[in-house]
Amino acid sequence: MDNIDKRIIEFINKHHVLTLATSRNNIPYCANCFYVYHEKKNMLVFTTDHTTKHAQDAIQQDTVAGSIVLETNVVGKIQGVQFQGRMFEPKEELLKQVKTKYLKRFPVAMLMKTHLWVVELSFLKFTDNRLGFGKKLIWGTEESEKIS
16 A cells, blocks of 8 residues: 555544445435544445445445545635545455454444445545645545546
8 A cells, every 4th residue: 555644544533424425327325424444454444234325336336435524614724535445345354353443433333233344445635724725635546447
């Protein structure tokens, strides 16, 4: 994995809700999910049932996009990440790793039956107006045909 600017990683780790955008049959859909970031694997980890629209969409079309944002009315403090990647259910060793990370961040999830999913990130664009109006830090490629 190429080096991701530490400011992007710090922002992702500071937050816990993402907006996930899926698409099936050219019909888009968005969902909000609590997440944890697995830095070593460069994955966002979240839980959702198989019956949700976004899970069903991802089963058919695993290329997804999304965002993580800081809500503010102050233009000089605007920050947000837009991402692209591949969404799937982790299995075996990866499942153990992401489950440990997710439950550490959200221990209440131990009381629920959870179905963990990940987004393996291929593109990150971080807008941070604190660095200058419209300043963007980019990692990866946003060309969806290059997403594996």
